[in-house]
Each structure stands twice: as C-alpha cells, then as structure tokens.
Amino acid sequence: MAGIVTQLQQVAVAVATGHLDAATRGPLRFRAVGSSDLSVFPLALSGNVFGWTADDAETNSILDAYAEQGGNFVDTADSYAGGRSETMIGNWMRKRRNRSSMVVATKVGKSADHPGLRARVLTRAVHASLNRLGTDRIDLLYLHIDDVNVEFEETLLAVDELIRAGKVRYFGCSDHTGNRLIEARVASAQLGVAPMVALQNRYNLLQRSEYEGDLAHVAAQQGLGVMPRFALASGFLTGKYRQRSDVALNQRRGEVAKLMTRRGMRILTALDRVAREQSTTVASVALAWLLAKPGVVAPVASVTSAEQLADLSDAVTLQLTRHQMADLDRASQ
Template sequence: MTQLLDAATTSAFVAPRRRRIGSSDLRVFPIAMSGNVFGWTADSESTIGILDEYIGAGGNFIDTADSYAAGRSEHMIGRWMRSHRNRDAMVIATKVGKSANNPGLTARAITRAVEASLERLDTGHIDLLYLHVDDDSVPFEETLLAVDELIRAGKVRYFGAANHTGNRLIEARIASAQLDVAQMVALQNHYNLVHRSEYEEGLAAVALRQNLAVMPRFALAGGFLTGKYRSRLDLMRGARARDAYPYLNRHGLRVLAALDQVAAAHNTSVATIALAWLLSKPLVVAPVVSASRPEQVESLTAAASIQLTRQQATELDRVSAR
C-alpha cells in the first residue's frame, strides 16, 4: 500500500474532456447529473442550486425519467433550462416505460410518454431516450418501430436501454437490423465497486460488440461509496440508508478502506475516487449520480479530473473482486 501512495502523490489532475456517446454525435461531460431526487428530496431551490453548480463545473448531461417524482423532475429541469436559456448547451436524457400514466413499451405508451416528457421539459426534442423497463410482453419490433418513428420526426435523437439483460440487447440489435431502424447507442446499468459481476460478467461483452456507451447507475451504491455509512449507527442516521445497507459488510468495508487510501493520496473524497474508478473502465462514458444539496456536487464532478495510477486502479480492482 505504501507503493500505492507514493505513486499516487506524483499523479496530476487532467482537464475533463467530453466523451462521445457510442456512435452518436452527442458529447457529454463524464459525469451525468441525475434528476431522480428533483421534486422529491430536493425542492425547487435545491434543484436550481444543484444544476447551477453542475454546469459551473462544466457539466452538460442531465439524466431524468418520466416516472421521477411523477413527472415533477422533468418539470423542474425544463423550468431551469428555460430560465437559463441554455437548452442548446445541454444533453438531456429521459426514460419511458415506468410512469403511471403511460406504463410499458407499446407503441401507444411510448408515443404518449415522449409527448408528455417533451411538454414537461419544455423542449422540442429529447437527446437520449432510454427504455426504462424491459417489457417482454410487447414484441421488440413494435417498440423499435415506435422509437424509430419518433427519431424520424425529430422528437428523439438517439435511444438506449436500461434494465435489459445481454440476451435481450442482442435480440433488440437483431430486430433493429431486420427492420432497418435506428439502433441503440447507450446502456444504463447497475455498476459500481461493490456491484460488479452483473455488468462485467455479462453485459460488458455485449456492450463492446454493439458499441454501446455505458452509463452506470447506482454508481455510488446508494451512498455507501461516499464513505458515510461505516456502522449500523450510521445507517440509523441516514434518510436513504436502506440503499446502502446491503453493502455494509466485510467486503464493503475493505473496499472503503482501499478508497480511503487512494482518496488521501489525491487529497479528495471517497466518492470522487469511486467515480474515477468507473471512469477508468472501457466503454464507461458517464456515471449517473445524484445530489440532494448543491454542496455535494463538487465531489461528484471532481471525478472527471482525477487520473488514477495503474497501481491504484489495480488495487481497487483486487479489493473489490469477489
């Protein structure tokens, strides 16, 4: 570990570069700001402060869904963009399939959901549309044709998947080729230092073959990888601690100990290093993170400027492996 620290002290910050989303022409800041708490644990004032801090750090990629706070998240993001007159500078991703008003991925549900999202976001187009669920009750052909029609109409620019298995992504790619319609460019999936196998042992190979940009969600394991939950007492004090609870074990604490060492070497936070580890992985374009208060944003966006040494990345790989 001493060698790890010595090597780290000579590493330097690098300027964040925007990364390309798959085969699209979308280029984004390497950290996506999630709107999942907007209208829920973050009120209007906090949401404005969070987004202001984010763009102040160079951010341009906002991720939301029509189901977040029953659509209030999209409303709040739309109002913020309108007040700042910055829609053209932002890349907006939203998801359809889980809302109470337009559930599922039938052609009718997708079309209605996108129209509603466009109205709430106060925009003429969605840059990246995710299929928020894998609705196997609907033939992929129907879903893909509906999305392609929205793309041809200019209401959606590109699309991707969330919560899909590797096999289902392969099915979708085959169907897209047969129908000669737009293909997915992005994948949003559960991936972080304490939840690796689901992505690395299945989805990663499919994403590579299909040139999908990977946007890890739960990138900080429900707050566990911020380092604030290290005992059962800590869990009792956290309003959203149930998301971190599964990771408070020997394995999770070993990961936090390794993160502590690397964070100290870079004079930064545990959360920053956990995100920097994700950004060091092939195909990962922008982990999706959330903040409930503006002061939390800095440690998230700082990850885009951290360059882990080879020794640090290898040690984090080793400690987090199961």
Template sequence: MTQVMPVPNVAPPAYQPSETMTPAPLALRRRLGQSDLRVFPLALGGNVFGWTADGQTTDEILDTYADHGGNFIDTADSYAGGRSEIMIGNWMRSRGNRDRIVVATKVGKGPENSGVTAQAVSRAVNDSLRRLGTDHIDLLYLHIDDTAVPFEETLFAVDDLVRMGKVRYFGAADHTGDRLIEARVIAAQLGVTPMVAVQQHYNLVHRRSFEADIARVAAQQQLGVMPRFALASGFLTGKYRTRADVARNSRGADAGRYLSRRGLRVLACLDAIVAEQRAQGIEVATVAAVSLAWLLTKRNVVAPVASASHAAQVLDLMASATIQLSRHQLAALDRASA
C-alpha cells in the same frame, strides 16, 4: 389517475453565474457511444428533483453543475411523478441554455404511460417533451424490458420518434445482454434506428452482473455505458461505516446492504487512495470521487449517473472527471472489490 401538478409559472430572479466558476475544458467531454453527443463524464441524476430537493435546491444543484462545465442531465418520466422533468425544464427555460444541455430521460414506468407498447412510448415521449418544455429529447431510454411486447413494435415506435425529430438517440436501461443483442439484430433487419447506449447498475460493490453480461455486449456494439447507482445508494461516499450510521439516516437502508466485510474492505482501500492522492496535492480526492473515477476507467463507460441532495455535493462528484488513478491504485480497487 395520478395528476402531475405543474410548477407555478413565476419568473425566477435573474441568474448570475458564479464569479468562481471554472468551466470544464472541452477535452473532458466524452463521445456517447456511436452518437454525435459529447458529454461531461458525470451525468447529474434528477431522481431527487421534486422529491427530496425542492425548486430552489434543484436550481442551485443544476446551476453549480452547469457553471462548472456539466452538460448531461439524467431523469425519467416516473421520477417524482413527472415533476423532475418539469423542474429541469423550468430551469433550462429560465437559464436559456437548452442548446448546451444533453437531456436524457426514460419512459416505461411513468404513471400515465406505463409499458413499451407503441402507444405508450409515443404518448410518454410527447408528455416528457411537454414537461421538459423542449421539442426534442437527446437520449431516450427504455426504462423497462417487457418481453410481452414484441421488440419490433417498440423499435418501430422509437424510430418514428427519431424520424420526427422528437428523439435524437436511444438506449436501454436494465436489459440483459441477450436482449440487447436481440434488439440490435431486429433493428438491422427492420432498418430502424439502433441503440447507442445502456444504463445499468454498476459500481465498486456491485460488479458481477454487469461485468459478466453487459460489458461484453456493450463492447461488441460500441454502446455508451452510463452506470446507475454509481455510488451504491451512498455507501461509496463513505457515509455509512457502521450499523449506527445506517440507522441514523432515513435513506440509509439501501446502503446498509453493502455493510459487509467486502464492503468495508472496499472503503478501506478507497480511504488509502484518497490519502495518497491528497499527499500528492490532489485536494479534490474524496471517497465518492475516487469511486466514480474507477468507473471512468472501465471500457465503454461514458458517464456514471450520480445525484446530489444539495449544491455543495456537486463539485465532489464532478471532481471524478479530473482524478487520475495509477495502475497500482486501480489494481488495489479491483482486488478489494472482487
């Protein structure tokens, strides 16, 4: 059985917000589906916390994000064997900011409570609450779609957690459009809590599966969409442009699959738009920020999920919320990525 080692309970040094802190205006916040949650339009991914980012680096990343107006953190019980949740929980406790943070986590793939049976979901949520050091999860995702488990069983289990106040809202990750429709119908029949959100693989170089299936259902059900792999495993940062670039980075293999004529066409288009934006004085424009800004123009998209390996990358990602793309630029990106 996998054991999650707790982070030592050592008091961190007193935290002082940056003097150059420029909190995001509340106008940037977006409503998440049909919920009352309002979030910054970039969800900070916690998949690196406890894996490639140690405790100090994690705190620096989270501090930078929160100092500049970020309030939406995305994690899962399976990330680093639960350590991601522990580190986020420790950070919230040390900063005293739990009531200002929207926490999203996922259950279904955790080593201790895999699957979406009623028992697995209930145990997983209770374990996540313990690791996060909180009494509620703002947004819970079902991390897998197990068709062997009746949706009725899973939906009843989630509804019980909502009624107990342990979960505020929930959604799905990587479910098909047909399954989202099925879930909505069953929820209506049973009179239980419906989904408000969906997290799905979607970016400039991975469009077809989302746009052909989930986009229509999300619009019909008014689901908030959180695109995951929003930067295509780093490809849409512009970091990987040759096979040599991929070979030099131990984490470049996933990005390397996009290194094709189409992928390079997308990067060339992004480069041109970055140059146009900077010529207009938009110095925060980067390949990554423009890639995320494109996602933010799509219907029902609330907040792409992107992670940072170190604090210096965070503002680059957050800049996407303030970049305005012209109709000409959007059309060019649509054509290049078609």
C-alpha cells in the same frame, strides 16, 4: 454557494491552463455517447431527487452548480417524482435559456400514467415528457424497463418513428440483459431502424456482477456508450456510512444497510487509501474508477445539495494509477 462556484471555477481554470498535477490529473475531455454525435460531460447529473428530497430552490441551485462546473448531461425519467423531476429541469432550462447547451436524457416505461413499452403508450409517454421538459426533442431516450410482454419490433418501430419526427435524437436501454441487447440489434437491422447507442445499468465498486461479463462484452461489441447508474451505491461509496447509526437518516437506508458487510468495509478502506494518495475524496475515487473502465462514458450520480457537487468534481480529471486500479479491483472482488 458562492464558495462552491469559486472552487469549481478555480478547478476549470487549472484544467484549462494545465496547472493541475500532471501525475494525477488529466485534461477535461467531453466524451461521445456510443456512435452518436452527442458530446457529454463525463459525469451525468441524476434528477432522481428533484421533486422528492430537493425542492425547486435546491434543484435550481444544484443544476446551477453543475452547469458552472461545465456539466451538460442531465439524466431523469418520467417516473421520478411522478414527472415532477422533468418539469423542474425544464423550468430551469427555460429560466437559464440554456437548452441548446444541455444534453437531456430521460426514460420511459415505468410511470404510473404510461407503463410499459407498447407503441402507443411509449409515444404518449414521450410526448408527455416533452411537454414537462418544455422542449421539442429528447437527446437520449432510455427504455426504462425490459418489457418482455411487447415484441422488440413494436417498440423499436415506435422509437424510430419518434426519431424520424425529430422528437428523439438517440435511444438506449436500461435493465436489459446481454441476450436482449443482441435481440434488439438483430431486430433493428432486420427492420432497418435506428439502433441503440447507449446502455444504463447498475454498476459500481460494490455491484459489479450485473454489468461485468456478458453484458459488458455485448455492450463493447455493439459500441454502446455505458452510463453506470447508482454509481455511488446510494451514497455508500461516498464514505459517509461507516456504522449502522450513520444509515438512520438515509432515504434508502434498507439498501445501504445491506452494503455494510466485510466486503463493503474492505472497499471503503481501499477507497480511503487511494483518496489520501490522490488528495481527493472517496466519492471522486469511486467515480474515477468507473471512468477508467472500458466503454464507460459518464457515471450517473445524484446529490441532494449543491455543496455535495464539490465532492464529485475531482473525478472528471482524476487519473488513477495502475496500482490504484488494481488495489480497488482486488478489494471489490
């Protein structure tokens, strides 16, 4: 752990003093989330493993290493480990007394206790999340599902009430189509309530079609901050899965195995090539590719140990060349 912290501190000093290679590294800049006043580290730390594959000690170690790196953007959900993820993040913030320096994003709609997005259910879910997080406000609330059984007006009015009460600062959506984003924006304008400022959808080098196209166009039109989730495709884009035997111990081995196609291997080959040119890791290149895409604010990535953060830390200052971006674009078509 000490070695990782030292490495991250050295990176931070190098960035601050301008001693990183100017051809491939840029200054570390926090990014605004859409039209909000939230300013976030360009890599969001997912809490989806907290309380699942990471226990309390490992979770604290991961969060400590992320904060040492300068990270301030933690992403979780009320359905992660049955709410345990929120509790562990809340305990860590209380022990470190750093709530004011963190931007906390959570999602509601999928938990077993509060499923769906009806007004009363959503309100209860947010109150439960606030209790688990040990805080008086959620900085960024995501609608974790597109609940087509509930009129947008009902959900939007409930969220607006929470915003007016100071319990939620801003909100966004997850798993919504471009058409549904348009419906939500129209409904928000008609009701005179707060509009969405963020979008979280599956987006990475292997899985581009869900986001690129209509959804990306609408997100740009509405000025939404985009936070790609599954940014490393369940670990496949770290480069550690090269053959079937490598997948055996992965918790999402079924999903990862499906990615081991000719196209998947072609993408890894391109990532290997760029990583060598940039003297960095495959994972950092995959994240840097996302960060170079229009509208992307902060990819959401998870790690199972503090040591793995070192493999991702380069992405936030890594600047890919036009040729490298084009190479990765072609390989992932």
